[in-house]
Amino acid sequence: MTNSQLSDSAKGNLETVELMSRVARQRFTDPRIRQLALKILLEAGVKSHNFRDEAVALANFVQKYIRYVRDPHGVEQLHDPIFMLNEIMKGTAQGDCDDQALFLATLLLSIGAQPVFAIVRYNSTSGSFNHIYTVVYDKNWTTNKQRIVLDTIIKDRPIGFEVPHKSLREIPV
DSSP states (O other): OOSOOBOOSHHHHHHHHHHHHHHHHHHTTSHHHHHHHHHHHHHHTOOTTOHHHHHHHHHHHHHHHSEEOOOOTTOBOOOOHHHHHHHHHHTOOEEOHHHHHHHHHHHHHHTTOOOEEEEEESSOSSSSOOEEEEEEEOTTOSSSOOEEEEOOSOTTSOTTOOOOOSEEEEEEO
8 A cells, every 4th residue: 555546635535544544553563663663762762651752752753754745736645654664764765744644653553652643724624634643642641631743744843833723633543
């Protein structure tokens, strides 16, 4: 599933998110995905049971090692996380927001996190969604769980930054 062509409409957006969730749930058990996630956490010096810092470390990695590139005009492509892993290892990983969100969600699932995909519209409250990124809720908080935005395509802002939008929908992975 390196190059799936999907519809570019609100219905198509939701179909894409469902496919992304299915793929993430299939791929997170691959030992190479978990090994990479654990290596990232060790190299970032994340302390045990610090779920927020785990999520941020994984997002920082995706932000750093996957170059943002748009899909061809009129075509929605989705890259398999194993394909992206191989591209990262070669230093040639590239993908758009759904590719980055899918890869990050797969890493998060591999360490026991429960990510959601946030799909947003910037210009209106109806029609196609414009962007997708990953969100987690910090398990360290017993009340008012902290929402952690993990938008990796914004290279000049730290993880946690969220672009203002007209509407948002969160879908569990």
